[in-house]
Amino acid sequence: MNLTDQQQKFIHTWGTLGTNWGINKTMAQIHALLLISEKPLSTEGMMEVLQISRGNTNMNVRALVEWGLASKEMISGDRKDFYSAKKDIWVIARQIAQQRRKRELEPVINALKELKKETPNDEQHKELLERVNDIEDFSIKVDSMLEKFVKSDENWFYKVLLKLV
Amino acid sequence: MNLTDQQQKFIHTWGTLGTNWGINKTMAQIHALLLISEKPLSTEGMMEVLQISRGNTNMNVRALVEWGLASKEMISGDRKDFYSAKKDIWVIARQIAQQRRKRELEPVINALKELKKETPNDEQHKELLERVNDIEDFSIKVDSMLEKFVKSDENWFYKVLLKLV
DNA sequence: TTTTATTTTCAGTAATTATTGAAAGTTTAG
DNA sequence: CTAAACTTTCAATAATTACTGAAAATAAAA
Numbered sequence: 483m484n485l486t487d488q489q490q491k492f493i494h495t496w497g498t499l500g501t502n503w504g505i506n507k508t509m510a511q512i513h514a515l516l517l518i519s520e521k522p523l524s525t526e527g528m529m530e531v532l533q534i535s536r537g538n539t540n541m542n543v544r545a546l547v548e549w550g551l552a553s554k555e556m557i558s559g560d561r562k563d564f565y566s567a568k569k570d571i572w573v574i575a576r577q578i579a580q581q582r583r584k585r586e587l588e589p590v591i592n593a594l595k596e597l598k599k600e601t602p603n604d605e606q607h608k609e610l611l612e613r614v615n616d617i618e619d620f621s622i623k624v625d626s627m628l629e630k631f632v633k634s635d636e637n638w639f640y641k642v643l644l645k646l647v
Numbered sequence: 648m649n650l651t652d653q654q655q656k657f658i659h660t661w662g663t664l665g666t667n668w669g670i671n672k673t674m675a676q677i678h679a680l681l682l683i684s685e686k687p688l689s690t691e692g693m694m695e696v697l698q699i700s701r702g703n704t705n706m707n708v709r710a711l712v713e714w715g716l717a718s719k720e721m722i723s724g725d726r727k728d729f730y731s732a733k734k735d736i737w738v739i740a741r742q743i744a745q746q747r748r749k750r751e752l753e754p755v756i757n758a759l760k761e762l763k764k765e766t767p768n769d770e771q772h773k774e775l776l777e778r779v780n781d782i783e784d785f786s787i788k789v790d791s792m793l794e795k796f797v798k799s800d801e802n803w804f805y806k807v808l809l810k811l812v
Numbered sequence: 813t814t815t816t817a818t819t820t821t822c823a824g825t826a827a828t829t830a831t832t833g834a835a836a837g838t839t840t841a842g
Numbered sequence: 843c844t845a846a847a848c849t850t851t852c853a854a855t856a857a858t859t860a861c862t863g864a865a866a867a868t869a870a871a872a
Contacts, residue, residue: 502750508831536850540851563848569774597657601653610653613657613682613683619736620736671859706821
């Protein structure tokens, strides 16, 4: 299989986006490839197109499945596993928001909660406690918005936008 | 100068958060340090507390200033430069949203626009074009929300939340 | 101006993160 | 069951990213 310049550019752009936001480049690139692929792809297919190793492919496909962005497809008459990506941008965004919240936000919020418990309320910790409290308040609000986003349908977003006008 | 365990933990947590989201760990840690510091700090002060080199300190303080998260303070009777961070979590969030949008979102959106222009509208590029169009539509909407967020005051957020109930 | 204090830069190096590939594990067909 | 097809794991290695420290540049004081 061979990609056109445009397809390669899309994959490259998506990979860079991933890298900039702390996502493995290969994971983002496989995602991009699946996003523009009409049919499910096998590990071999991805390896060939992206010029990456079997191990790399396997690990990052697994990550995509764990993130709920791709899923295994059975193709009758073939023993290989095939994978395809969810294509609805709304579903994708929700899925990513949900996962990043769980992985890269919740642990921080919990650590700050812990921290607050064990911090004496003295002069030396005045600034720290103010900051932690502010961050907690803020994150509760953002979190509640994110939660609504994650559980929403596309409609929700339009409604919010309209109300903001 | 010496930090308590709690202060160190805060700095560590903030550094990890940065790393997970594609921000230099030291940059995030200096930010955290300034956030919980009552008075402006000199380069020496930060170097000592965080145990990092002059060069590293200098580069990351500059980055914080460029991001609009910290600013130089003149302290009379001292030739050194001192720095302090903005402490309002709302201002911080807006500043970060604005900067990340400019640095890590706009270039992607522009690349996709370019890509769309140069992609032939044929069978081979059907999926690609659908995806790019979807992403563009989506990002316009998110962008408009982000813009409102960036230009908003805290009040805006509460209003939105209330309307969502 | 010269000297001293301070900041900036950046080539070299260290630390971290990502990738490979072959061996071990698993599944399916015969 | 055995063999072949395929997938997974992970130690070794490569690639990337971050950090250091000393030299160069700049700014302030004498």
